[in-house]
Amino acid sequence: MKTTPHLRRFGITGRGLVVALPYLWLLLFFVVPFVIVLKISFSDIDLAIPPYKPLLEWIGKYSLAIKLNFNNYVFLFTDSLYLNAMLNSVKVAFISTLLCLLIGYPMAYGIARSKPSTRNILLLLVILPFWTSLLLRVYAWIGLLKANGVINNLLIWSGAIHEPLTMLYTPFAMYVGIVYSYLPFMILPLYANLEKMDWTLLEAAEDLGCRPYQAFYKITLPLSRNGMLAGSMLVFIPAVGEFVIPALLGGPNALMIGRVLWDEFFSNRAWPVASAVAILLLVILVPFMMWYQSVQARESAGAR
């Protein structure tokens, strides 16, 4: 691409512009909001609009005072609510990730080993739920799980049970909702990984004395490690901050950090505390993201 000379004088080239675009995007939609949240997390609560005091204040004509308030962070560690919510979120996300892996792996494997013509239909079926809003799909689960819902009615009709089971507003319902919603994020990267797999490797393993299950354990599983990692990260990271599903299906006892954040922000109008919670959540997730990044980088470097 040729740029006109007078543009180049200011250091603007076509290549530079192309590279700058994603950075600009990140600056606008990630760095700036992050700085704003960080700023609010260090300020005092105030009964005003917006409900916090400014960080910078002019005292007198020529002096500017910066007031950093660490109280919000200290508060997060003194009130056990926040730490418990954080731990609970990590636990729920971890268990959900594990369940997604256990359910998603056989599905991804099945799709990857099916005929190319069926493969596309199966993939479409995995992606299909995305065409409906998440909220609607979660509400549909309420209809399925409630006391006089589809599942209970079916079980009573068949005679398996006499009293309706309490499923809605339990951890069970919450896990069902999370696993159901995040399963495609596990299946798709796993499929992408397994689809590249050279199946003659399995024949070679069988040729060298492996039974099929041994060949799976020794060849397929280690070679799909990166796919499992990618899928797990894609499920785990958003599941930690998940708010809608625990709120709708999990009932009042489902203490998740996303929900605490919501309550602080909208019910208590405690923006500084809510911001501190958000920053803490980020700090917890950053190591996972960095680990995921390094794994991805290693995979694209071809050092499998």
Place this chain on the structure above:
Amino acid sequence: MATSAGAVKAAPWNDPSARPYVEVLRVSKSFGDFKAVDDVSLKIYKGEIFCLLGASGCGKTTLLRMLGGFETPSSGRIFIDGEDMTGVPPYERPVNMMFQSYALFPHMTVEQNVAFGLKQDRVPRPQIAERVATMLDLVKLSGFAKRKPHQLSGGQKQRVALARSLVKRPKLLLLDEPLGALDKKLREHTQFELISLQDQLGVTFVVVTHDQEEAMTLASRIGVMNYGEIVQAGTPSEIYEFPSSKFVADFVGSVNIFEGKLIEDEPEYVRIASEELGGTIYVSHGISAAPEAVVWAAVRPEKVFMSTAQPEGSDNVVRGAVQDIAYLGDLSIYLVKLATGKVVRVTQPNTSRHAEAITWDQQVYLTWDPSSPVVVTR
């Protein structure tokens, strides 16, 4: 290893009392309506290098995969060393395979790849280490034990695959296009390495290849396949000098084929009138064919002599004009166009550096020895 090298040189296939090591008995394999292998029977003897030669899609790989246990025959039986192996899965066969793509495990080092089969068999650890080291030494890869497959060149990968398939001391080694991915120079070198390795270990090899030169170099015997059938099996020279059909003559090496009619059919000789040639062909041996039958006489390009002076006699002589010349260094290929329009391929060794060369458009006479043509009836 029990077998001595050179056991095959005794040609057990000519001895009716010899016990075949691998016996394929009337084996067929269909995929849907498509018959990949059609009623193949084959005897392979201990210590042989048997090459299955054919174009792609002729069923040679399917036959190999049935020997390995990766496909089950639709009908027929397969015996290896006297045992019926027809339904036995690959992990229970005393057979190993070297895959065309090598199929090296990318997450394991060279050493781990070679040790894989032994570990699977629960061979004691010190023995594994020793056998792997010996094997790597044999394929000259001792210095590469700790490398991963993606750090190796094509030739090195090929040798790892070979070591991995040989380390379990299989009764039978199957090789699917073993040299297909190597460049020409390396391929020639590796062919001879493969033969000497096979000689040292005494393992019976079955090799699948589409490259007739490779088959000729490696094989003790060649089975030429077409449309799922073995059309001819024999030593390389039998296949080349006595092809049983037009297909084999044409597939193995290059050949000039003249269609004609038998006009004289005696036990000692035959004479064929060929319109394609525009003359008669005299063959100094009898053949079995119906009189007046349409037959084909096949003459190899190196057995055709070319001269500017008219040779004596009227049989096996034809005149034409040089249409094209390809100089290959050691020999030259001439394409000579006959009056009938047929183009005859002639190769001549360049024995002299300053020979008076025959050039383009020159009128030449072609002739051949009466013993040279092979007459086939199909």
